[in-house]
Amino acid sequence: MQPDTLVVYYPDDRPFSSFVELDRQRQQAEQKAERLAAELRELGIDPDSL
Numbered sequence: 783m784q785p786d787t788l789v790v791y792y793p794d795d796r797p798f799s800s801f802v803e804l805d806r807q808r809q810q811a812e813q814k815a816e817r818l819a820a821e822l823r824e825l826g827i828d829p830d831s832l
Contacts, residue, residue: 819829
């Protein structure tokens with residue numbers, strides 16, 4: 783940790799995620815959703831109609 787970095791913690795001492803970590807998690811979730819939608823399409827199911 784750098785001296786000019788602020789880290790905020792939950793009451794149970796877990797650190798909050800940084801914006802960079804949150805963005806990475808968002809990108810991973812979007813990629814997973816795209817993969818699952820593609821699998822559904824391969825099975826003949828339209829994920830947009832669910």
